[in-house]
Amino acid sequence: xxxKYSPGDKVQIMQRNQPGHVRTPIYVRGKTGVIERIVGSxxxxxxxxxxxxxxxxxxLYRVNFKQSELWPDYDGQADDTLEIEIYEHWMAPA
Amino acid sequence: MSNDHDHGPTHTxxxxxxxxxxxxxxxxxxxxxxxxxxxIEKGVVSGEDIRRAIEAMDSRxxxxxxxxxxxxxxxxxYKDRLLNNSDDAVREFGINMSPMELCVVENTDEVHNMVxxxxxxxxxxxILGIPPAWYKRRDYRARAVREPRAVLQEFGTDLPDGKxxxxxxxxxxxxYLVLPKRPEGTEDWTVEQLEALVTRDSMIGVSDVRLPSxxxx
Numbered sequence: 001x002x003x004k005y006s007p008g009d010k011v012q013i014m015q016r017n018q019p020g021h022v023r024t025p026i027y028v029r030g031k032t033g034v035i036e037r038i039v040g041s042x043x044x045x046x047x048x049x050x051x052x053x054x055x056x057x058x059x060l061y062r063v064n065f066k067q068s069e070l071w072p073d074y075d076g077q078a079d080d081t082l083e084i085e086i087y088e089h090w091m092a093p094a
Numbered sequence: 095m096s097n098d099h100d101h102g103p104t105h106t107x108x109x110x111x112x113x114x115x116x117x118x119x120x121x122x123x124x125x126x127x128x129x130x131x132x133x134i135e136k137g138v139v140s141g142e143d144i145r146r147a148i149e150a151m152d153s154r155x156x157x158x159x160x161x162x163x164x165x166x167x168x169x170x171x172y173k174d175r176l177l178n179n180s181d182d183a184v185r186e187f188g189i190n191m192s193p194m195e196l197c198v199v200e201n202t203d204e205v206h207n208m209v210x211x212x213x214x215x216x217x218x219x220x221i222l223g224i225p226p227a228w229y230k231r232r233d234y235r236a237r238a239v240r241e242p243r244a245v246l247q248e249f250g251t252d253l254p255d256g257k258x259x260x261x262x263x264x265x266x267x268x269x270y271l272v273l274p275k276r277p278e279g280t281e282d283w284t285v286e287q288l289e290a291l292v293t294r295d296s297m298i299g300v301s302d303v304r305l306p307s308x309x310x311x
Contacts, residue, residue: 077259086266
């Protein structure tokens with residue numbers, strides 16, 4: 001399976017409302033981060049959780065966000081970050 | 095009365111919403127009991143098999159994690175494997191992470207890592223066993239990503255100025271282990287002495303590994 005994004009690429013997490021076993025928390029939706037690493041391809045948890053095979057597999061990445069991007073009033077240090085796993089179908093080039 | 099109203103547990107004076115933890119789902123409990131009884135009735139597993147599996151799960155704990163951490167502290171080649179090829183590195187200790195994958199993050203002079211699962215309670219169980227109750231609570235899960243420095247302070251972890259905090263939300267297919275910093279002054283310590291220092295909380299990243307004298311302070 002080919003990866004659409006590479007480490008260092010800027011991506012924006014999609015802002016969509018989707019019920020079910022979604023692994024993209026609301027607090028990162030619509031936010032812009034940087035691909036930290038390619039984790040690999042995994043069964044799609046949005047299908048797997050309901051007794052399906054999870055096929056086709058989805059590419060998973062770790063995305064690094066500045067805390068100030070996630071929380072405009074973040075009161076820690078300017079270089080504090082958060083890293084989280086995001087599936088390819090939840091992101092777009094930024 | 096100093097405040098203008100009585101308030102329940104739903105909000106605090108600074109207006110922040112605190113959601114109560116959910117009660118265990120009765121439907122899930124009934125389903126678990128039904129499936130378990132069926133499996134036993136049909137001879138697929140025995141009650142003793144289930145009991146033994148629970149006992150094995152419960153017996154895993156931070157001592158296994160401490161062995162891995164100390165090996166990484168004392169063997170640079172192992173540390174390299176642990177950080178870059180984590181699944182294989184822990185397999186040397188008989189640990190199988192499958193179908194999850196392990197991600198080991200290293201605390202340094204520049205960066206402090208901490209782990210949370212905001213969506214549920216994902217935790218490196220094959221290494222650290224059962225997660226602590228606070229790790230599963232909604233307040234930890236919400237606040238660790240929103241105000242990690244305040245949470246660290248409540249855990250007694252004061253970071254020096256300039257140190258970056260990096261939070262890892264364990265939300266999907268990876269499980270996280272923090273490789274804490276080896277305390278200064280332990281250069282001559284034996285492996286056993288070092289292993290006794292490494293705590294569960296230091297491998298979740300809400301604490302550092304401290305010398306006994308510091309821990310008492």
